[in-house]
Amino acid sequence: MVKKVVIVGAGPCGVLMAHYLLRRSDQYQIDLYDRLSDPRSIEFSKARTYRITLTERGISALGQIAEIETAVRAISLEIHGGIFHQENGKPRVTSRKKPFVTLDRTRLFITLLQKLTEKYDTSRLNLHFNHACTKVNFAAKTIAFQPTAQTSEAIDTSLTVKYDLLIGADGARSVVRSHFLNTDLFEFEQKYVPTDYKSIILLNSNQPSDIHLEPNRVHSWRSNDGTVVLLLHQPDSSMSGIISFSRVNNQVAALATPEAVLQFFHKKFPEVGKLMTPSEAEAFLQRSSSRVLTTRCSRYHHGDSTLIVGDAAYASVSPSLGQGCNAALEDVAIVDKLLDEYADNWAIAIAQFTIRRKADAHALAELSDNSYPSSAKLGIEFALREKLAKTLHQLFPNYFVPSLMDLVFERDVPYAEILHSYKGWIAKVKKSNQQFLEAS
Ligand SMILES: Cc1cc2nc3c(=O)[nH]c(=O)nc-3n(C[C@H](O)[C@H](O)[C@H](O)COP(=O)(O)OP(=O)(O)OC[C@H]3O[C@@H](n4cnc5c(N)ncnc54)[C@H](O)[C@@H]3O)c2cc1C
Structure with missing residues (x-):
């Protein structure tokens, strides 16, 4: 019998889940919803994005779908270690035996989406961008969506659809998960980590030769107050990354002009200051800071038909550890394995997902918060x-x-x-x- 699956969230986890389920058998018919516009239709320079590192966990989950790993590697850079730029100017180099890759987050899910739409037509897969999930009725197995501000077509009414299976892959602020709060014996904890972050994009690829900027390495700078800059090369040899800083006594939020931004970097991270042009300082100023949420849930399934995965289940997205996306992709491979084990019996497979994943998800939150x-x-x-x-x-x-x-x-x-x-x-x-x- 055909199972109508609704996936909320077309991030890396939701799109990979669609790949895996559609590959399993033609009993699965998928409707994938996201509150944002189709990333393929947005000019790249306007995308809100950042670089992510993918390690063995994430890559092996991608690699189980034909052609995906090759396509992802084609837009990635291989990283062989890191360089810690010390205050005394001497770089400390670390090397890794097994390299990992870094790539732009938006480009990752554009690639996943392209492969998905190349493989499956609308008889099995329908994509619905600009639709925000607003309400779930577990008893009736219905879910409601509202068109979002970005909607170009005149869809002005809310939409309620029925599902057989519901997968919440809608990120750290999951609306699907929020409906678990009204169910019995569900416990949930959410906190902001004490550091915020802001993206840095350095498009000028003419880098001064006195800074040890070997490509294929993660470059980091740290100041005494715990502020950290992480930068990676892009395939075109420009650089991008983040600055993470304490929310208390936040100097970054106080910067009001491009000159103040440059002054801040020249004083605190002189090498980064040298790399930044006035227009990049201005762009930095325009970008807003982001907060990082850590969440813990007592279960990731509800009843026999609803599952939450990825950041929706256990956001622990500390950019410094770089595991949120890897774990989210790994979740998909775990669900697939459970469906193999339990012959696509969803009631058992999703309950087992909670049992098998919870200890690891809680451990990941601890590791993310407290490794560095x-x-x-x-x-x-x-x-x-x-x-x-x-x-x-x-x-x-x-x-x-x-x-x-x-x-x-x-x-x-x-x-x-x-x-x-x-x-x-x-x-x-x-x-x-x-x-x-x-x-x-
Ligand atoms: C600065 C930074 C750096 C990071 N670096 C790394 C790294 O190097 N390596 C790594 O593994 N991880 C990294 N992470 C974490 C990683 O980005 C996340 O863990 C990963 O994106 C989780 O994937 P996801 O698909 O579960 O959720 P998301 O990527 O958050 O996707 C959720 C999707 O759901 C959609 N959505 C949300 N609400 C609704 C709604 N109500 N209705 C419809 N759609 C909705 C969103 O638009 C989004 O497309 C980093 C995170 C940050 C912030």
Whole structure:
């Protein structure tokens, strides 16, 4: 019997889920909704986007769909390690045995969408952009959408559709998840991490030769108050990234003119200041700061037909750890595996998803919040620990686990296991970050 699946959210997780379900069998018919406009129709320079890193977890989930991994690699840069630009001007270089890739988030889901529409026609797949989910009625299995402000056509009435299966892939502020709050025994916790971030885009690819800007590496700068700049090259050798900064005593929010932006970077991060042109400083000023949400839920399914995945289920999107998208893509592969195990019995498969994923999702939130210390002193300890762990593991693999970051980047190591192996360090950073926050 045909199952009508409604997926809310055409982010990386929602679109990959459509690929996997449509590949499973023609019993699945999909309607994919997103409140935003079709990203393929927006001029790239106007897209609100940032670069993401994809490690083994995310790449292997993409790689299970024919042609996707090749298409994604074609728009990605391979990264072989990082360069920490120290205050004394000496770069500290770290290398990774297994490279990972970085790419633009919007380009990732444009690629996923293009492949989806090339493979499936409207008899099995219908895309509905500019439709925001507003209400879910679990008992009646209906979901309501409102046209959004970006709608160009005159759709002025709300739309209610019926579903057999509902998948909420609608991100950290999920409306589907918000309806779980009215159901029995659902617990939910949400908090903002104490640092905000803002995108930096440096389009000028003429970079000064006195700054060690090797491509294929993540470049980072850190100041004593815990403000961090992360920059990566784009395929055209321009650079983009973020600055993350404490919300308390927020100097970035106080910047009011392009001159003040340049002055701020020249003083705090002189190398970044050198890289930034006045027009890039102006563009930086125009961009708004973003807040990062961490959420935890006691379950990711409701009844026999509703599932939340990706950021909707457990947003823990600390940009520094770079795992939110990887985990969201991994969720899709896990759901697929469960459907194999339980012969497409959704009632069992989605309940099992909660059981199998919860410990890892909660562990990922802990790791995201507390792997990297805010204090510069502990930052040095972190780098030394990583180096030592790598060496010891290389020499005595049976006695010493790989370094924390190597484990995070691995494909098959559950986040809960990583948290267990590094619980001492995570507890230390958590305490230190708390003290750092109170003192600032
Ligand atoms: C600055 C920054 C850097 C990051 N870097 C990395 C990184 O390097 N590596 C990594 O793995 N992760 C990274 N992340 C996290 C990553 O971006 C997210 O975890 C990932 O995008 C989650 O995918 P998703 O599909 O679950 O949700 P989203 O990407 O948030 O997509 C949700 C979709 O749902 C739509 N939607 C929302 N509400 C509604 C509604 N009511 N109705 C209809 N549609 C709706 C949205 O428009 C959106 O298209 C980063 C995050 C940030 C903020």
